[in-house]
Amino acid sequence: MxxxxxxxxxxxxxxxxxxxxxxxxxxxxxxxxxxxxxxxxxxxxxxxxxxxxxxxxxxxxxxxxxxxxxxxxxxxxxxxxxxxxxxxxxxxxxxxxxxxxxxxxxxxxxxxxxxxxxxxxxxxxxxxxxxxxxxxxxxxxxxxxxxxxxxxxxxxxxxxxxxxVSDEEYPWDYCPDEQWLSQWRNEFPQFAGKRLICLPGRLTRLKGHRYFLNLMAALSQRFDDVHGIVVGSEDPKRQGYAKELVEQVKAMGLQDQLTFTGGRGDMKNIYSQSAMVLSLSSKPESFGRTTTEALSMGVPVVGFDHGGVGEQLQSLFPMGRVPCFDESVLLSKVDALLHQPEKPKKNDCYLxxxxxxxxxxxxxxxxxxxxx
Incomplete structure (x- = not known):
């Protein structure tokens, strides 16, 4: 028909x-x-x-x-x-x-x-x-x-x-081409030799940056090869929040442990260079596209166990589930994955x-x- x-x-x-x-x-x-x-x-x-x-x-x-x-x-x-x-x-x-x-x-x-x-x-x-x-x-x-x-x-x-998501657009174990890798190294030389922990999403309070900064402060005391990246553009309506975040990073002495990349159109490549991706939204999301994209590529995700993100983690990477807003469990999960990396299951549900x-x-x- x-x-x-x-x-x-x-x-x-x-x-x-x-x-x-x-x-x-x-x-x-x-x-x-x-x-x-x-x-x-x-x-x-x-x-x-x-x-x-x-x-x-x-x-x-x-x-x-x-x-x-x-x-x-x-x-x-x-x-x-x-x-x-x-x-x-x-x-x-x-x-x-x-x-x-x-x-x-x-x-x-x-x-x-x-x-x-x-x-x-x-x-x-x-x-x-x-x-x-x-x-x-x-x-x-x-x-x-x-x-x-x-x-x-x-x-x-x-x-x-x-x-x-498309398993062709976000393929398992994807590796970017050498041209992109060269540009990445030139743009962010501070990432050399570091394991990247990525928090994607626009700079709004809902994305849980406060939890991320606290996490990075704790990790900096345990690891000297971990670097946090916040990948997302400023919200035009909330530019004051972006400035507040930058000031908070300075106040916590995290300038050398954390980088704001701004909005990017190459998330697939960035996922591939990340040791893990985080989802720390303060409100449950109906789906959580970035979580699915990263998991589909075999990149572990650690996130608060609510909404669509909790569903995806339950299906593909149960180890990544964190009781909502529990910063001690968040730290222990990330710490464990840094000591002993694990991969999620292959994505056969969110295609x-x-x-x-x-x-x-x-x-x-x-x-x-x-x-x-």
């Missing part, structure tokens, strides 16, 4: 939701289906269209009552499109699409589905993500979150589809290929069943 699927999201400016949208769009085209994406646009549009999808520029993501003015035009457009499935991935577009869709005659409207990508604040506004005729939960954490916080949700409509196959199966299943 050939399908026409329309995905909706606020924009295509980068991020996990956007990456997943493009991956599904490409898979639809490769399978012979018609793929449309509606968003306010962004730099990822070019890649989307190059892979064979059609982009419709329509800003449905602004959190404003004025956004609801689009409902009637959208309803007309949906009737013209005669799509099989509409798939919404964000709350504000979901409300507009849902209200437009609900006002269509049942025999003319497409099937309506949603993906719950995050652990949104519990509210009537967020509950729209549970109203799909099928609801994708991107992790067991999200599935349990829906069941606990939105008891009106018919859980028979919820489908667990773990986010995944992009599996995620895409399951998503396309849900589209087919939904399109072929009667309207509910």
């Amino acid at each position: 050939t399908l026409k699927v329309i995905q909706f999201l606020p924009s295509l400016r980068g991020g996990g939701v956007e990456i997943g949208t493009l991956e599904v769009a490409k898979a639809l085209v490769q399978a012979g289906h018609e793929s449309l994406v509606v968003s306010a646009g962004g730099p990822m549009v070019e890649s989307l269209e190059a892979d064979g999808s059609t982009h419709i520029r329509w800003d449905l993501g602004k959190k404003s009552p004025l956004s609801f003015r689009h409902i009637w035009a959208l309803r007309r457009w949906l009737r013209e499109q005669r799509a099989d499935v509409v798939h919404v991935r964000s709350r504000m577009p979901a409300w507009i699409v849902y209200l437009a869709w609900r006002g269509m005659p049942e025999n003319e409207r497409p099937r309506f589905m949603t993906t719950m990508h995050g652990l949104h604040s519990v509210s009537a506004y967020s509950e729209i993500m549970c109203r799909g005729e099928r609801v994708i939960a991107v992790s067991k954490t999200v599935e349990e979150y829906i069941a606990k916080n939105y008891p009106r949700t018919d859980m028979s409509r919820v489908r667990l589809v773990n986010r995944g 992009k290929s599996k995620m895409l196959a399951q998503t396309l199966t849900i589209y087919q299943e939904l399109a072929s069943t009667a309207q509910s």
Whole structure:
């Protein structure tokens, strides 16, 4: 059965939701289906269209009552499109699409589905993500979150589809080419002869940098060949926090043990040069892409045992699980791995290929069943 699927999201400016949208769009085209994406646009549009999808520029993501003015035009457009499935991935577009869709005659409207990508604040506004005729939960954490916080949700409509990474893009035991290695050594000569401990993520308080600094202070008393790297860009809205971190490093005397690399586009290579990767977020994440990427490459990850990160560690590297915010256990786990390195299990659960196959199966299943 050939399908026409329309995905909706606020924009295509980068991020996990956007990456997943493009991956599904490409898979639809490769399978012979018609793929449309509606968003306010962004730099990822070019890649989307190059892979064979059609982009419709329509800003449905602004959190404003004025956004609801689009409902009637959208309803007309949906009737013209005669799509099989509409798939919404964000709350504000979901409300507009849902209200437009609900006002269509049942025999003319497409099937309506949603993906719950995050652990949104519990509210009537967020509950729209549970109203799909099928609801994708991107992790067991999200599935349990829906069941606990939105008891009106018919859980028979919820489908667990773990986010995944490509084992070709993040291959096991990957080694960068000599050109990159040479540039890396030239840019960061202080890393020579050091074992790197990597904390990836944008510079925000949620990423747990305080735990990392305390950890590095303790490790500097035990090892002379360990160096910490914080890989992530400053948040434009929180530049004061970045300055605060730099000052804290100086106050703790860690200038020679820790480096801020800034935002990087070569994470695969950086993982490959790391003795281990950390995940120290103060709030549970719905998935935790950096954890999956590193584990897929055979790089050990140590992280707080909550959310999607806890799930991944339980599946692929149980030794890396740390009770939330327990700094003594964090230190002992990292210390043990530095003394006796261990590798995670091969990733056979969090694969992009599996995620895409399951998503396309849900589209087919939904399109072929009667309207509910």
